[in-house]
Amino acid sequence: MPTPPHAIGFTLDPLDRISEKRDDEAFVARLRDDASTRFLLFANTVPLFRRADGHDPLFAADEAAKLGAPRESVLLGRDAGERALFACTFDTSAEAAADALGGVPVEGIELRPVAMQGLVAPLLVSALGEARSMLDWHRRHRFCANCAHATDSAGAGWRRICGNCGAQHFPRVDPVVIMLVTDGERCLLGRQPQFAPGMYSTLAGFIEPGETFEHAVYREVLEEAGIRCTDVRYFASQPWPFPSSLMIGCLARATEAEIVVDEKELEDARWFTREEVVAMLDGTHPQGLSAPKPFAIAHHLLKAFAQGGAL
Structure with missing residues (x-):
């Protein structure tokens, strides 16, 4: 490669995506409930950041729960320390999400300026990019392209299934x-x-x-x-x-x-x-x-x- 891949934005992706475990619902549930697991929270397509010390996009399960049930949830993978990372999006504004999180100072910032200005570490920028793409795909593909019936998320967020005709839909690039x-x-x-x-x-x-x-x-x-x-x-x-x-x-x-x-x-x-x-x-x-x-x-x-x- 003429340039190291990590020199270009969104290319540092060391997460183990554990794709072979995405259909193991019990395994995914254990990861979601693990105390070490962290969540990237989005108000629609806008990521949320804890602002107490810089721009921290990682939230614990109890903090994510304050926003209610997510519209979509995706297992992104595990980092080098075996800590799982999920992405969740909520039908709310960034301001309402910040209010729901209570005493935690939170701000919603579009991902593009966050990435361009280097406000978070490259590893997290890549994870946020993966999360944004996946959550936006769910938002755009809620209905079956084959029969127009509503679809349901499956495979830890990496697939959508039509309950009417059985068609499976996968993320597009x-x-x-x-x-x-x-x-x-x-x-x-x-x-x-x-x-x-x-x-x-x-x-x-x-x-x-x-x-x-x-x-x-x-x-x-x-x-x-x-x-x-x-x-x-x-x-x-x-x-x-x-x-x-x-x-x-x-x-x-x-x-x-x-x-x-x-x-x-x-x-x-x-x-x-x-x-x-x-x-x-x-x-x-x-x-x-x-x-x-x-x-x-x-x-x-x-x-x-x-x-x-x-x-």
Whole structure:
């Protein structure tokens, strides 16, 4: 790997997911009742944090019980110390959850800023990402895609079953290619209207059915920037729980230089020299242009290029 996996956000996942035990209801119940077990609590999709000392997302069973019965519960796994970790979501606001927890100072904060600002340790960021993806999947898949009947959670939260037709539904992950296209000493970057002012990033797009990730790179770059490319190479990957993508980082080499921007997808796209990329990463670009922060895989693709690793 060009970069260590833990250098990219949401990639440090040392939990033992004990997937072989998910259908053992007695085992799961024992874990849930164990005094050492901890719970990640969500008010809908917003994680809750104890604020007495920093941002602590871990709550004990008696604290979780104060919020009542969760809408969904998922066994995430066990950490290196054999402590189990569950994720629970409740149909309430973060403010109401904080009130229900009584004297514990609690705040609900969206996961994206928590992760971007490094407010919790990387291990817990990864667990929160896993939890958010799973809980959001439950929220979006409460009804059977086969017969439209309501479904029930099973397998410690890792499966939904339709009581009407018997169909089983499993969590989905949406693969996305994110690619840095180079042309000698320069690389292709674009920006979308929702980006922060002056920020440019690598191009990205969802993989379509029947495509390899290499073909998706070729297609997306051609569609968004009018550039044909070749020599696609895998770089690294990153789970992205908004709601449940897997970013597949790639490098590619352009075979032509004239950019034709798809204005439905991008606000702008242009070539950047290696020197400009270095300045963007350092925050010293003379025009105030910037790049994604280290939490994002795009940052590491650009860093590899800046250091000469994407030739």
